[in-house]
Amino acid sequence: MNMQAMMQQAQRLQKEILKKKENVEKKIFPGKYEWVEVSFNGKKEIQSIKINKEGDIAQDDKDMLEDMIMLAIKDAMQKIDEEFDKEMGQYGSLSGLM
Secondary structure, X not given: OOHHHHHHHHHHHHHHHHHHHHHHXXXXXXXXXOOEEEEEEOOOOEEEXXXXXXXXXXXXXXXXXXXXXXXXXXXXXXXXXHHHHHHHHHHHHHHHHO
């Protein structure tokens, strides 16, 4: 394979990687734990937080609710990482391009 053909193949591969990365970044990833739901886009930017509890939340539940929010965020982040790995895993050896 000559140098020009290798360069063209590398450029096609780079475009494919960028397109897959953009696709992941556009998706919305929900995270949920108990009373709390959060959503992030694939850039790990928070899109929403929702408390799914009817009525007032007692002061005693504040610490527990904060823990639930953290766990819901962790859940959403894990889903983003899994999607990114699924889409980009085949390019693992080219991580410098991502």
